[in-house]
Amino acid sequence: MSLLPQATIDAARIASDIDPDRGLVSREIFVSPEYHRAELETVFTRAWLFVGHESQVPNPGDFFVSRMGDGSVILCRDSRGDVHVFLNSCRHRGMKVCRYEQGNTSLFICPYHSWSYTTDGKLQGVPLYRVLYEGQLDREDWSLIEVPKLAVYKGTVWASWDPEAPEFHTYMGDAIAHLDQVLDCRDGRPGGSEVIGVHKWVFPSNWKFAAENFLGDSYHNPSHRSVDMVGMSPSAKPGQRRDNEYAKAKRIWVGFPQGHGMTAGIAPSDNVYEPTYAQHPEIDEYFRHCFNERKRRLGEKARLLPLVGNFFPNTSFHGRQPRSLCVWHPHSPTETEGWRFFLVDADAPAAVKDVLRRYYMRYSGPAGMTEQDDMENWLYATAASKGTVARRYPLNYQMSMDAPNATDLGPGQVATQMTDQTPRNFYRAYARYLRGDAWASLLGHDQHTAREAAE
Amino acid sequence: MSDVKERPASRRGLAWYELKQDIEDFLYQEADLLDQRRFKEWLDLLAEDLVYFMPIRRNVKFGQHAEKENTRQGEGISWFDEDKWTLGKRVDQILTGVHYAEEPLSRVTHMVSNVRLLDVSPSAEDPEQVTVGCRFLVYQNRVEYENYTFIGRRTDTLRRNGSSWLIARRELILEQNVLLAKNLSIFF
Numbered sequence: 333m334s335l336l337p338q339a340t341i342d343a344a345r346i347a348s349d350i351d352p353d354r355g356l357v358s359r360e361i362f363v364s365p366e367y368h369r370a371e372l373e374t375v376f377t378r379a380w381l382f383v384g385h386e387s388q389v390p391n392p393g394d395f396f397v398s399r400m401g402d403g404s405v406i407l408c409r410d411s412r413g414d415v416h417v418f419l420n421s422c423r424h425r426g427m428k429v430c431r432y433e434q435g436n437t438s439l440f441i442c443p444y445h446s447w448s449y450t451t452d453g454k455l456q457g458v459p460l461y462r463v464l465y466e467g468q469l470d471r472e473d474w475s476l477i478e479v480p481k482l483a484v485y486k487g488t489v490w491a492s493w494d495p496e497a498p499e500f501h502t503y504m505g506d507a508i509a510h511l512d513q514v515l516d517c518r519d520g521r522p523g524g525s526e527v528i529g530v531h532k533w534v535f536p537s538n539w540k541f542a543a544e545n546f547l548g549d550s551y552h553n554p555s556h557r558s559v560d561m562v563g564m565s566p567s568a569k570p571g572q573r574r575d576n577e578y579a580k581a582k583r584i585w586v587g588f589p590q591g592h593g594m595t596a597g598i599a600p601s602d603n604v605y606e607p608t609y610a611q612h613p614e615i616d617e618y619f620r621h622c623f624n625e626r627k628r629r630l631g632e633k634a635r636l637l638p639l640v641g642n643f644f645p646n647t648s649f650h651g652r653q654p655r656s657l658c659v660w661h662p663h664s665p666t667e668t669e670g671w672r673f674f675l676v677d678a679d680a681p682a683a684v685k686d687v688l689r690r691y692y693m694r695y696s697g698p699a700g701m702t703e704q705d706d707m708e709n710w711l712y713a714t715a716a717s718k719g720t721v722a723r724r725y726p727l728n729y730q731m732s733m734d735a736p737n738a739t740d741l742g743p744g745q746v747a748t749q750m751t752d753q754t755p756r757n758f759y760r761a762y763a764r765y766l767r768g769d770a771w772a773s774l775l776g777h778d779q780h781t782a783r784e785a786a787e
Numbered sequence: 788m789s790d791v792k793e794r795p796a797s798r799r800g801l802a803w804y805e806l807k808q809d810i811e812d813f814l815y816q817e818a819d820l821l822d823q824r825r826f827k828e829w830l831d832l833l834a835e836d837l838v839y840f841m842p843i844r845r846n847v848k849f850g851q852h853a854e855k856e857n858t859r860q861g862e863g864i865s866w867f868d869e870d871k872w873t874l875g876k877r878v879d880q881i882l883t884g885v886h887y888a889e890e891p892l893s894r895v896t897h898m899v900s901n902v903r904l905l906d907v908s909p910s911a912e913d914p915e916q917v918t919v920g921c922r923f924l925v926y927q928n929r930v931e932y933e934n935y936t937f938i939g940r941r942t943d944t945l946r947r948n949g950s951s952w953l954i955a956r957r958e959l960i961l962e963q964n965v966l967l968a969k970n971l972s973i974f975f
Contacts, residue, residue, distance in 0.1 A: 433846050433964075529843070529864020535969035558886035562879040669965065674864050689864060694873050699841075699866050699971040701880055704888035707969045711933075 352756035355730030359717035362538040368665040376401030382647040387526035410452040418476035486523035506743035507592035513638030520626035526678035537710035539660035546648035548595035567610035575608035589776020591761025593754030594641020654692040803911040818897035841959040898924040
């Protein structure tokens, strides 16, 4: 029984459907059941996926039920304090062993035939074992199915189903500096975030439209015109859905060979705090303090200001306002379940957390004044790509094809104007997974991919 | 809040039934304003210190429902935990004509039923504040093929405002865990 993925679409079709060199991507990858099946097999069983946050399972026996691709998984801290991720399915007849979202337990007892598992996944209880199974069933062989690769990074828990997957740091590469922007304290101390809530909702769209949206697609700003017109940022100035913390920063769009992509700001060395949170002077004062502390702690590194991005394949982020990690779980080619994990500094004052959570709710997700318009776009982009004729015409990713990259603004391919370089890069990585390439290729380390990356 | 106990029937007199009818009429008229997309007029029915709250519902173990099933107002993340300012912003956004999640506008019908007066103060004869429970069934049809049905329980606190009422608090218990809708772009 092999865990290795089987490429299910032939290489010639992949090459013709996904052609980043010409900036063309077939609509088939957004609507066809074949691509959906293939990406579940080849992308979601190999790539590192975000599972949850340690703050959701602080104590031994704590669990949080999450998803990886199309599977339900249990994030659990065992009785010794170690973190595990298990497939949420009984080894006997497949029943979900946990249908609570979160809690604390000493055993996961399957409701079906009462097989029970300890918090480290070991099969413990098998009713009538001596009579029915003695000498046949070795409990050691029937533990809950556990991810072979797991990483805890600054509180976040990530996992891969591929035993051959490279370590998490290698997978993230230099993009980790952008993840740090999401996870580090606002005053520059490493880590220290906590999850204050999770949105879960389903919408009729291909998951890749959602991922693309965060890959540095600043070009879709006009679709948010309504919320900019009314203004709902913490400063609530008309013309703003977020406070403008990037006023003096140079905007960059960054792609990494592993498929990660984001947009960020590079502030000048003498950058000073931009007043934000103008509705709440005491909160503004707090963030002024954080800004100055961060600058003092990080020096030149503090010049990097996060905005939004996507870690391949399906973990998107907002780095500052509204700070969150968002995972796009494919249900079908045309349906996605979104889970957004909202983050604050665990030791921030209660008043700061309160202002942030209120802003997060009015900005983000299905009830969010900004993201409602995103969901509308993703739905109808999916719906209008289903048609027989529509599917004959590729989507366009040719923006800034020939624009030169900056060489002095940090690692990765760094563009200084809006670009489709990040999604082109994402779909290069996506095609490599579909082909079933070796990890050297998936990471962009081999010669072929190095040549591609020299776009 | 959603489990406020109803006053015993023995205390109900004619004034109580008149008040109940008055409150029901108010709720139906309010629903009609939303269905007729008269959003600004609807905003006028909201008290300045309004609390508008829709928790996220969670799957919890038996015995933990009271403590853990619903996210709490004033803590963490819910679907809505808002005030009149944000609802005003939401109305303004729809009225820009370029809020694409509601452009073109959805077709919406609000059904309100099972209306019960849960608390009246100081008295049914001279009511200043009323807590009223009901069920809602909100049907949203959007563009061509989008259909959403939102069903749940609602608890409103209404405050006397001359011959009418102001909504001071609205708690919406939607009977869903994972939200089975792409958006909550309408009012409840």
